Amino acid sequence: MIRLHHSNSSAAMAPHIVLEELGLPFELVPVDTATGAHRQAPYLRLNPNGVIPTLEDGELVLYETVAILMHLADTHPEGGLLPAMGTPERAQAMKWLIWSTNTLQATLIAYFYPERWAPDHPAEVKATVQARIRPMLQQLDEVLADGRPWFMGAAFSLVDVMVFMLSRWTRHFDDHPARGFPHLGPYLQRVLARPAVQRVFAREGLQPFV
Ligand SMILES: N[C@@H](CCC(=O)N[C@@H](CS)C(=O)NCC(=O)O)C(=O)O
Structure with a gap:
């Protein structure tokens, strides 16, 4: 049984979505960040960085969100969540996942x-981050400007999961949240509407708001 060490509305959302997309049986193991469980010895033995998520798949213990996604896609190629090895499409998907x-x-x-x-300057840091994120969102928006349904084209992929989750993290930005970009906004609604994503939002107790 796959076990996903998880907290709601965190980076664990990405593997949670992929597990639902693939229709795999899995167990969510809650990590209570409010009490600092992610910084205590039992969790640090799995993930010495003290961050969420971590995946257990049999004997394999894996951290880093994108590595977890790639493992799930590689071990379940029938899900079609990554282009074939050695193709230009695969190289582009790797580029976007790493970026x-x-x-x-x-x-x-x-x-x-x-x-x-x-x-001593949290407000300044937040303002700087928002300014630095803006051209990154613009970059995503430009890719989607040709009207493609999913980020890599015709097929939904791991890249959509990362773009969706990280775009959602901008939802409280002061001026330019991802949902406000002309192509990115409707695209995020398409991802949100997927049944697997809906199940994740329901289980994590989240509002349908990106
Ligand atoms: N590079 C890591 C980052 C994970 C990460 O930062 N997770 C956040 C939740 S979104 C976390 O656990 N934060 C707790 C902390 O930093 O104290 C990954 O992608 O798995």
Whole structure:
């Protein structure tokens, strides 16, 4: 049985969506961040970074959201969540997955923990993050401008899961949340409408708001 160490409305949303998209049996293991469970020894033994998510799949213990997504897609190729190995489409999907986590997600994290960057200036950190995120959202919007249904084209993929989750993290931005971009906004509604995403929102107790 696959076990996903999870908290609601966190980066665990991405593997949660993928598990639902693939229709796999899995167990959600709640990690209570309010009490700091992610920084205590039992969880740190699984993930020494003390961040969520972590996946257990048999003997395999895996952290890093995108690595978890790729593992699930690779072990369930029938789900078609990644293009075939060795193709230009696969290379582009890898590019976007890596960009999503090492550029978009890494920048967004400072918005949620601004005191870690400048303890005395959290408002300035949040403002800086929002300014830096804006061209990244613009970059996503430009890809979608040709009217493609999903980010990589005709097929829904792991890239959609990351773009959707991280776009949602901008929902409380002061001026330019992702949903306000002309192509990104309707696209996010398409992802939100997927039955697997709806099940995740219901289970995590989230409002249908991106
Ligand atoms: N690069 C990691 C980042 C994960 C991450 O930052 N998770 C957040 C939740 S969205 C977390 O656990 N934060 C708790 C903390 O930093 O104290 C990944 O993608 O798995």
